[in-house]
Amino acid sequence: MLEVSGLTVRFGGLTALDGLQLRAAAGELLGLIGPNGSGKTTFFNALTGFVPVSGGQVRFDGKDITGAAPRRVAACGIARTFQRLRLLSELSVFDNLMLGLHLDLPHGPWVNLFARRRLAAAVRERAAEARELLAVFSPALAGRLAEPLRALPMIDRRRVEICRALVRAPRLLLLDEPSAGMTPDETAALMDDLHAVKARRPGTAVILIEHDMAVIERVSDRCLVLDYGRRLCEGSFAAVSRDPEVRRAYLGEA
Amino acid sequence: MLGVIYALVATGFTLFFGVMDVIKFSHGDVVMLGAFTALATYAAASGAGITHPALLLAFMLAAALGVMALLGALMARVLVLPLRGAPAINVLLITLMAGTAIRESVRLFYPQGSNPKPFPRLLPEGAFEAGGFTLRYDSLILLGLGLAAIAATGLLLERTRLGLAIRAVAQDPETAAVMGIPFRATVLATFALGSALAALAGVVNGLYYSEVNFGVGLLLGAIGFSSAVVGGLGSVWGAVLGAMVFAALQTAGALVVPGGSAYRDVFAFGAVIALMTWRPAGLLAERSAERV
Amino acid sequence: MPVAAWPALAAVAIGAGLAAALLLVHHKAAVLAVLAVGAALLVVAQRTRAGERAAASAAAHPRLVPVAVAACGLGLVMLLREDNFALLMLCTVALQTLAALGLHLQFGYAGVANFAGAAFLGVGAYTAAVLGGHLPSVLVLVTGAGLAALAGLLLALPLLRTRGHYAALITIAFGLLLRTFLEVNDTLGGPQGLKVPGFTLGGLAFNDAIVFDEDTEWSFYVPYAVLALALLGATHVLVRRLERSWIGLALDAVRVDETAAAAFGVNGGAWKIAAFCVGNALCGLAGALLAMVTGFVAPPSFAFGDSLVLVSIVILGGIGNPLGLLPAAFLVVVLPEKLQGLQEYRFLLFAVLVILVLRLRPGGLLPRRLRRWPGLP
Numbered sequence: 001m002l003e004v005s006g007l008t009v010r011f012g013g014l015t016a017l018d019g020l021q022l023r024a025a026a027g028e029l030l031g032l033i034g035p036n037g038s039g040k041t042t043f044f045n046a047l048t049g050f051v052p053v054s055g056g057q058v059r060f061d062g063k064d065i066t067g068a069a070p071r072r073v074a075a076c077g078i079a080r081t082f083q084r085l086r087l088l089s090e091l092s093v094f095d096n097l098m099l100g101l102h103l104d105l106p107h108g109p110w111v112n113l114f115a116r117r118r119l120a121a122a123v124r125e126r127a128a129e130a131r132e133l134l135a136v137f138s139p140a141l142a143g144r145l146a147e148p149l150r151a152l153p154m155i156d157r158r159r160v161e162i163c164r165a166l167v168r169a170p171r172l173l174l175l176d177e178p179s180a181g182m183t184p185d186e187t188a189a190l191m192d193d194l195h196a197v198k199a200r201r202p203g204t205a206v207i208l209i210e211h212d213m214a215v216i217e218r219v220s221d222r223c224l225v226l227d228y229g230r231r232l233c234e235g236s237f238a239a240v241s242r243d244p245e246v247r248r249a250y251l252g253e254a
Numbered sequence: 255m256l257g258v259i260y261a262l263v264a265t266g267f268t269l270f271f272g273v274m275d276v277i278k279f280s281h282g283d284v285v286m287l288g289a290f291t292a293l294a295t296y297a298a299a300s301g302a303g304i305t306h307p308a309l310l311l312a313f314m315l316a317a318a319l320g321v322m323a324l325l326g327a328l329m330a331r332v333l334v335l336p337l338r339g340a341p342a343i344n345v346l347l348i349t350l351m352a353g354t355a356i357r358e359s360v361r362l363f364y365p366q367g368s369n370p371k372p373f374p375r376l377l378p379e380g381a382f383e384a385g386g387f388t389l390r391y392d393s394l395i396l397l398g399l400g401l402a403a404i405a406a407t408g409l410l411l412e413r414t415r416l417g418l419a420i421r422a423v424a425q426d427p428e429t430a431a432v433m434g435i436p437f438r439a440t441v442l443a444t445f446a447l448g449s450a451l452a453a454l455a456g457v458v459n460g461l462y463y464s465e466v467n468f469g470v471g472l473l474l475g476a477i478g479f480s481s482a483v484v485g486g487l488g489s490v491w492g493a494v495l496g497a498m499v500f501a502a503l504q505t506a507g508a509l510v511v512p513g514g515s516a517y518r519d520v521f522a523f524g525a526v527i528a529l530m531t532w533r534p535a536g537l538l539a540e541r542s543a544e545r546v
Numbered sequence: 547m548p549v550a551a552w553p554a555l556a557a558v559a560i561g562a563g564l565a566a567a568l569l570l571v572h573h574k575a576a577v578l579a580v581l582a583v584g585a586a587l588l589v590v591a592q593r594t595r596a597g598e599r600a601a602a603s604a605a606a607h608p609r610l611v612p613v614a615v616a617a618c619g620l621g622l623v624m625l626l627r628e629d630n631f632a633l634l635m636l637c638t639v640a641l642q643t644l645a646a647l648g649l650h651l652q653f654g655y656a657g658v659a660n661f662a663g664a665a666f667l668g669v670g671a672y673t674a675a676v677l678g679g680h681l682p683s684v685l686v687l688v689t690g691a692g693l694a695a696l697a698g699l700l701l702a703l704p705l706l707r708t709r710g711h712y713a714a715l716i717t718i719a720f721g722l723l724l725r726t727f728l729e730v731n732d733t734l735g736g737p738q739g740l741k742v743p744g745f746t747l748g749g750l751a752f753n754d755a756i757v758f759d760e761d762t763e764w765s766f767y768v769p770y771a772v773l774a775l776a777l778l779g780a781t782h783v784l785v786r787r788l789e790r791s792w793i794g795l796a797l798d799a800v801r802v803d804e805t806a807a808a809a810f811g812v813n814g815g816a817w818k819i820a821a822f823c824v825g826n827a828l829c830g831l832a833g834a835l836l837a838m839v840t841g842f843v844a845p846p847s848f849a850f851g852d853s854l855v856l857v858s859i860v861i862l863g864g865i866g867n868p869l870g871l872l873p874a875a876f877l878v879v880v881l882p883e884k885l886q887g888l889q890e891y892r893f894l895l896f897a898v899l900v901i902l903v904l905r906l907r908p909g910g911l912l913p914r915r916l917r918r919w920p921g922l923p
Contacts, residue, residue: 071812074809086805088802088803091802094919099799102799102807112793113791124922146923164810346659348900348905350857351858351904476719476722479715
């Protein structure tokens with residue numbers, strides 16, 4: 001589904017991504033790991049159009065989306081979360097989820113300003129769908145749809161962010177360090193959440209950036225290790241964690 | 255010459271922005287207040303019997319720069335620092351209102367504030383003729399004074415510890431704090447410095463035109479801001495460059511546009527808008543990318 | 547348990563009563579007394595949480611409140627029907643609020659700073675001056691709004707390519723530019739300005755006083771006041787509906803986090819420009835009608851200071867809650883007129899007030915609440 005070949009990103013003199021080669025197929029969860037600064041988030045940013053691409057190609061479902069603007073990438077069915085949780089904390093949980101649905105919502109003046117009864121019905125429908133999606137992760141959370149986002153604990157905020165990415169049934173889901181800042185209990189809950197995502201949307205491809213190896217080990221089908229913007233190694237978690245090159249990259253000389 | 259005045263104002267803007275990501279819209283009015291402070295000092299000093307022009311000038315400068323520096327630091331302490339967490343628009347608004355408050359206070363409370371007031375002629379009269387060119391002595395002195403101040407600021411930023419602190423805080427406040435640089439003190443110092451420069455600009459302006467007017471702050475502020483932006487906010491040399499560019503645009507406007515000097519400001523501001531459309535980050539920009 | 551209707555009605559009635567009192571009294575002491583009563587009521591409302599009860603009551607009876615407000619508005623106009631000056635003030639308040647609604651859309655919803663509100667008002671006003679005698683009045687109003695929106699469009703490209711502070715500078719520069727342009731341009735009346743023909747609707751000229759007999763003559767401002775209040779009411783309703791819709795959500799996303807919004811397909815630039823133009827259209831509309839009311843336009847009325855006054859209304863009223871705009875506009879317009887000693891000091895006073903609000907109560911008189919969707923409780 002996703003084919004990345006020779007992707008290069010340069011910032012002035014610094015090469016953040018150096019000819020990256022990567023594939024992701026429908027239904028698989030690809031774990032993206034590597035030491036700090038190896039270019040993982042830069043890859044997401046390049047893919048979703050937040051960072052200019054200096055070379056290479058990105059094909060999604062056969063279409064060339066190299067360097068496409070974020071809006072076009074979203075329209076193709078690619079959704080993401082952010083390393084630094086980017087939610088609208090002054091708004092309600094429902095509002096945050098509906099942002100994810102933006103491309104499917106009507107924005108004309110007639111529908112929004114005058115056909116109010118129809119709008120009310122549509123809102124009720126979306127709210128029901130949102131509750132259902134949240135309940136996959138936590139029934140308690142589903143009941144808090146109308147509350148301000150800032151009232152939620154960290155784990156629930158992450159869940160809202162993931163749901164926001166899921167709400168339009170994307171074909172490719174990009175998760176950027178969802179376990180950052182979480183306690184071990186919360187991380188365990190997160191792992192269950194990720195399993196639930198796979199179960200609920202079996203056709204979706206997921207690329208997961210993580211530092212917590214336990215999470216990768218439990219949920220990923222395949223791993224890709226990045227170092228200095230290049231692919232270092234690829235395979236199952238077990239294989240990759242035994243690779244001497246990988247150990248050297250993470251731990252220094254053996 | 256105009257360029258130098260603008261440059262003094264623009265440098266202040268750029269310093270404030272660099273240090274706190276803040277546009278202090280009250281800056282232009284601080285310029286005006288500096289001029290008025292000097293005027294008041296003049297009145298007081300000559301009333302006390304001091305007549306020597308150099309001495310008077312020294313007193314005026316000391317008073318203007320000192321009082322404005324204090325005011326700048328006070329504004330930072332009371333208006334800007336407390337609003338660090340708030341949306342950027344709030345700071346913009348609060349400084350804009352502070353500028354208005356200053357402007358109106360002068361208009362209302364300074365005796366006869368709403369009329370333009372003559373500024374004392376303290377510089378040597380006469381000019382220096384050379385091959386068709388006439389250079390007034392006072393222009394030369396003012397030019398020298400302005401350039402010296404800008405150069406001194408540049409040196410301060412590059413060579414002294416305070417300058418280092420200012421640049422460090424402008425680049426990365428968190429790291430600077432970790433390295434032991436006192437954030438608040440540096441911010442206060444920066445605002446004091448910028449305001450002192452503004453006061454100097456006010457005095458220079460007054461001496462050059464032999465007159466001060468309470469409303470001059472708005473236009474000068476807008477020009478100073480435009481210059482700083484054109485040159486790239488955060489860069490002192492950019493501010494100087496931008497100021498020169500603006501002064502040049504004004505002169506060009508007076509010449510190029512029919513109906514001349516009335517449209518000169520329209521032309522200059524229009525050109526600034528166009529420039530900013532072409533180069534949004536400024537001519538000598540230090541680009542800061544947002545982390546996604 | 548059904549929610550009672552009276553708290554909402556009481557709130558509307560009290561508001562209208564205070565407004566009437568403020569408009570009618572002449573003596574300085576009386577004005578201060580009215581203000582004191584108003585302030586005391588506010589404090590009482592805070593302590594007893596009456597505000598929330600009124601809001602809940604209003605939410606439970608959505609048809610009732612607009613009717614009550616309309617009734618009070620008409621009642622106020624009737625009360626003042628022979629008082630020229632009071633009606634003129636009422637018109638001004640209503641139209642300044644209309645313009646402030648436009649700014650509120652830009653600032654409060656889309657996050658676009660506009661320091662040239664008065665300039666766009668001026669575009670509408672000058673349109674009324676120039677086209678007044680040649681087009682039907684309703685069309686003049688519409689054209690005024692349209693031209694103001696178009697003028698804003700001129701700034702679209704610079705606004706899009708720059709951010710935050712720079713965008714503010716662009717609007718300030720534009721305001722200064724327009725003012726200078728108006729002053730220097732003799733075809734538009736130059737510094738003296740132009741006269742503006744009054745509003746006519748199908749042969750009925752608003753500028754003619756309404757005479758019943760020798761004893762009863764209504765101020766010719768009556769129809770203007772009714773029209774201004776009607777426009778304000780309709781716009782207010784539309785703006786509130788806009789906020790409680792998918793459009794409102796998109797604007798919030800653009801304002802709070804444009805990057806995240808882009809990741810989900812939101813075209814930040816397009817939304818900002820749209821909000822900017824619609825907001826300016828409202829300013830233009832207000833300006834056109836205001837010009838007809840006063841019968842006269844001149845450059846000094848559309849200066850930077852006046853733009854700042856509009857901004858003050860938006861901040862004092864509460865960024866994000868349009869209900870506070872009318873009381874804020876009332877205070878800003880009426881107080882300096884009533885307390886003549888204040889006239890000179892009003893810019894200073896507003897500046898200080900705004901500084902205090904921003905420092906102490908950034909939410910304004912009426913802070914913003916969570917979005918209440920139609921269809922959800």
